[in-house]
Amino acid sequence: xxxxxxxxxxxxxxxxxxxxxxxxxxxxxxxxxxxxxxxxxxxxxxxxxxxxxxxxxxxxxxxxxxxxxxxxxxxxxxxxxxxxxxxxxxxxxxxxxxxxxxxxxxxxxxxxxxxxxxxxxxxxxxxxxxxxxxxxxxxxxxxxxxxxxxxxxxxxxxxxxxxxxxxxxxxxxxxxxxxxxxxxxxxxxxxxxxxxxxxxxxxxxxxxxxxxxxxxxxxxxxxxx
Amino acid sequence: xxxxxxxxxxxxxxxxxxxxxxxxxxxxxxxxxxxxxxxxxxxxxxxxxxxxxxxxxxxxxxxxxxxxxxxxxxxxxxxxxxxxxxxxxxxxxxxxxxxxxxxxxx
Numbered sequence: 181x182x183x184x185x186x187x188x189x190x191x192x193x194x195x196x197x198x199x200x201x202x203x204x205x206x207x208x209x210x211x212x213x214x215x216x217x218x219x220x221x222x223x224x225x226x227x228x229x230x231x232x233x234x235x236x237x238x239x240x241x242x243x244x245x246x247x248x249x250x251x252x253x254x255x256x257x258x259x260x261x262x263x264x265x266x267x268x269x270x271x272x273x274x275x276x277x278x279x280x281x282x283x284x285x286x287x288x289x290x291x292x293x294x295x296x297x298x299x300x301x302x303x304x305x306x307x308x309x310x311x312x313x314x315x316x317x318x319x320x321x322x323x324x325x326x327x328x329x330x331x332x333x334x335x336x337x338x339x340x341x342x343x344x345x346x347x348x349x350x351x352x353x354x355x356x357x358x359x360x361x362x363x364x365x366x367x368x369x370x371x372x373x374x375x376x377x378x379x380x381x382x383x384x385x386x387x388x389x390x391x392x393x394x395x396x397x398x399x400x401x402x403x404x405x
Numbered sequence: 406x407x408x409x410x411x412x413x414x415x416x417x418x419x420x421x422x423x424x425x426x427x428x429x430x431x432x433x434x435x436x437x438x439x440x441x442x443x444x445x446x447x448x449x450x451x452x453x454x455x456x457x458x459x460x461x462x463x464x465x466x467x468x469x470x471x472x473x474x475x476x477x478x479x480x481x482x483x484x485x486x487x488x489x490x491x492x493x494x495x496x497x498x499x500x501x502x503x504x505x506x507x508x509x510x511x
Contacts (some may be wrong), residue, residue, distance in 0.1 A: 181508060181510050182511065183417070183420050183421075183510065183511040186413065186417050186420070186510060187417055187418060189413060190414055190417050193413070205432065205482070205506070206480060206482065206506075207479065207480025207481075207506060207508045208480065235441070235442065235443075236442045236443030237442060238433055238440070239434060245430075245432050246508070247430065247442075247443045249443075266490055286445075358419065379484075402484060
């Protein structure tokens with residue numbers, strides 16, 4: 181691989197841009213291709229499949245290797261609460277990038293979160309810079325509609341692969357009513373995971389954090405039913 | 406994942422530092438294999454390496470091949486598996502087979 185290609189590949193990955201490195205099996209001629217850019221007919225279907233599944237593969241004619249680089253999964257948490265403290269530690273162990281956003285400066289303090297990526301701003305401001313995308317999971321944990329509702333709507337519009345919202349069934353029913361009044365479709369709202377997390381009977385903030393991370397991993401890895 | 410450990414970021418950094426570098430990539434797997442297709446290991450002329458192409462089963466042979474490639478340039482395909490005649494020294498205990506490409510970077 182030429183250094184120029186490697187450097188461009190690293191730059192595209194840093195921008196969270198999906199990209200494929202296509203090379204002759206034996207090495208030698210190679211190039212980069214992003215989704216939507218034209219490919220040779222003999223590569224097109226294997227390339228589309230590789231981008232769809234995120235799995236690298238040899239082309240159908242066996243002549244090329246298609247290595248796809250999908251953006252690393254990121255978790256954005258709204259709310260610098262007790263569950264977020266536990267979730268930050270677990271996400272680090274599991275290898276996910278995690279960002280916590282909370283405009284309440286009493287909650288979003290370095291003393292409570294150490295070296296976690298913490299942004300003490302309103303979510304709509306913070307998410308202008310740290311954009312949501314299809315490779316991001318959004319978890320809202322404040323219970324406060326003023327803080328939670330806007331990022332929920334942004335995540336539904338963006339198509340985040342996982343959207344979870346803390347709250348009892350009653351709290352979530354009110355949330356659904358509110359968002360429907362704002363014009364969000366029932367179909368979209370049904371994709372929100374609420375009550376948040378896999379049902380493992382978790383009680384403590386740490387246990388609930390485990391259930392949330394497990395549900396995020398399931399959304400990422402399991403084939404749609 | 407931290408850029409300090411990401412093999413492709415490491416590869417670019419090492420080349421820019423003037424080090425001779427080879428990149429190993431898992432091209433194909435059959436049966437159970439420890440690392441998915443597309444996984445990378447990067448190695449320099451002194452044998453420093455980052456990343457993995459198996460669970461440690463074949464890395465030794467890959468490092469040796471990388472040393473050759475760093476000297477000669479070009480690329481080389483390596484096949485490993487229990488059916489391979491070299492299995493006694495570099496086989497996959499899990500019973501799978503893997504094909505790895507080792508190439509010079511830069």
